[in-house]
């Protein structure tokens with residue numbers, strides 16, 4: 220097993236711990252639905268909003284407008300076939 224060649228001095232140890240290991244503030248974005256601050260690319264903890272077709276309520280994923288999208292897709296296929 221690799222072993223350090225010499226003891227790290229108190230000065231060197233404390234310098235290392237002083238500034239380099241500071242945690243940055245978390246990045247937050249505004250929820251487009253309720254305007255609360257939330258983590259990017261995550262469901263909103265306030266309202267559960269994910270995107271226009273998805274939301275999370277009480278731990279369950281709710282899919283919205285999926286049927287409408289499918290209908291649009293079939294209509295598009297029909298029009299392109301003609």
Ligand SMILES: [Zn+2]
Pocket residue numbers: 250251252253254255263264265266267268
């Ligand atoms: Zn929200």
